[in-house]
Amino acid sequence: MPSARLSVVVTRRLPEPVERRMQELFDVRLRESDTPMSREELVEAVASADVLVPTITDRIDAGLISQAGERLKLIANYGAGVDHIDVHTARQRGILVSNTPGVLTDDTADMTMALILAVLRRIPEGLALMQSGEWHGWSPTALLGGRVAGRRLGILGMGRIGQAVARRASAFGMQIHYHNRHRLREETEEDLGARYWESLDQMVARMDVMSINCPHTPSTFHLMNARRLKLMKPDSVIVNTSRGEVIDENALTRMLRAGEIAGAGLDVFEHGTEINPRLRELKNVVLLPHMGSATNEGRMEMGEKVLLNIKTFDDGHRPPDQVVPAML
Known part of the structure; x- marks a missing residue:
């Protein structure tokens, strides 16, 4: 029997081609409205998913990570900065963190x-x-x-x-x-x-x-x-x-x-x-309203990096853009 597809939760609306490709590859739950998730929604997401795809608007701190279920093994950040993610605590819990460097x-x-x-x-x-x-x-x-x-x-x-x-x-x-x-x-x-x-x-x-x-x-x-x-x-x-x-x-x-x-x-x-x-x-x-990365090309390339990190992880390999505490 084919193995079950990864359960992926995306916290914000992403470019439509990126969302469509995620639906093809994974069992993905997309965000219907372009608003940040509430704390309660984030808790539910980390408790049930294999992979969380957050953005800078999400506070992935030690308190949230402590409520993660046994399934959560990857936080594939949509963005280069990871100061909103407690990478140290994630590592202690055996959860990998990846980002999207270089494209912006x-x-x-x-x-x-x-x-x-x-x-x-x-x-x-x-x-x-x-x-x-x-x-x-x-x-x-x-x-x-x-x-x-x-x-x-x-x-x-x-x-x-x-x-x-x-x-x-x-x-x-x-x-x-x-x-x-x-x-x-x-x-x-x-x-x-x-x-x-x-x-x-x-x-x-x-x-x-x-x-x-x-x-x-x-x-x-x-x-x-x-x-x-x-x-x-x-x-x-x-x-x-x-x-x-x-x-x-x-x-x-x-x-x-x-x-x-x-x-x-x-x-x-x-x-x-x-x-x-x-x-x-x-x-x-x-x-300006945080427009530095706001180009069609940049946002698409960010999505492609997220997809590559998740797919590589799903194939049993280290995500190419894995973030470790020593890098911070």
Whole structure:
């Protein structure tokens, strides 16, 4: 007799071709509405499924994993970041965790450059003026922003995305600087035209633009805290397309309001959708709804990676994108 198909629970709506392929391969329970699962729904899912396919909107913590049934053996995350999953506890329970690295590199790097341009050139203010119908023609002093070329860009986190940002920014004439947990190889630095700073404090104090491209881990939580933000020059700006928890959002808001930092472009936020209301009011801030990975191509490739991880696991092999605690 053929073996029973894997029971797979998907917590959010995915691109239709990905859902259709899952139905062909597995005994899958799809999400009918594009809303996050409640805690109770997640508990029921981990108690009954062989494989859970969560997204960043799902908190897969130790308490939830402790309620997993004996069947649950794989958490195949739809996304690269796994800071919402307690990988250590999952490993202790014999549950594998996989993710979808690499497929969003270009999309996120593009959005980083878009935010840098939007903040420096005050693009949202121009859009608002046009949409208000109150624009009355060109003026020599209206909406003056800053030139991108020649500015010093400090990249915090020089992984795949950080390096992709460096290549794009270099093409715009920016000077590339970076701080990373490990220094890049000399030939990579030469290829990127990047200068390494061992001291993050020293780099932050000298940059015109700071780009946050490191993951959220216990060691990077509030890495850009109030003390470090105060090191930034008053005419500098900061953009974040990585994880909101890396920046102390309240401290950043206070400094932006006080004019101690010139501007910010944020695609991610420390408390998810609960954004500091004072941050929304500032004209020198560009806020986006976590759009860094929002391309048709990227979301399809994420789905293909999830499918490959589950299928490889089903065939009795290690998922190609397995995440282990040592990687975090």
